Amino acid sequence: MLDHKDLEAEIHPLKNEERKSQENLGNPSKNEDNVKSAPPQSRLSRCRAAAFFLSLFLCLFVVFVVSFVIPCPDRPASQRMWRIDYSAAVIYDFLAVDDINGDRIQDVLFLYKNTNSSNNFSRSCVDEAAVSGANGSTLWERPVAQDVALVECAVPQPRGSEAPSACILVGRPSSFIAVNLFTGETLWNHSSSFSGNASILSPLLQVPDVDGDGAPDLLVLTQEREEVSGHLYSGSTGHQIG
Known part of the structure; x- marks a missing residue:
């Protein structure tokens, strides 16, 4: 059952609306609060x-x-494909890549022996070369040994040394060489301690810094008949330490 007020609201809806409007007019403070609260939100x-x-x-x-x-930044012109021909050359089973000239393109290092040279010294030596990965131009090239048994590049050097990284080569007969990876200059060159009849086993191993000079040391394994020996060298000076 509806009470009297609800029944009156259904019968006279307009009167109900008028009553609400009069109540709103009779309460001006509430309207002012609504008006004042609107501007901060906007x-x-x-x-x-x-x-x-x-x-x-x-x-x-x-x-x-x-x-x-x-x-x-300007970058050198990079060719999609380039080719270098070495006539009458013996290529060694070695290839390394590194950014040598600082152009953010990987350059190529490799070994070869030129067998068709008028220079007797070059004919009997192995050359190490670095060429640009962008266009194949030669960055540096130099003879390193009469023959090469092992090679390892990107060997870190101590802080403050001439080069931050080096290529280490174990040559035949009895040569142990470090070459600046970025310029090709010789960092050190020593005679190896193993006998000439020993076979040099690959690979050239980098071991933790034994002598505390800040560079990883190098382990060369050799085999003579049935005996395998290990030779430990300093990675920064090339001197034998074990």
């Missing part, structure tokens, strides 16, 4: 919109500056 929304568009503008400005205003 100001907050405007501040948020302004912050959004400002951050968007800053992002677009940074992208524009990085893309169009700041010039990209």
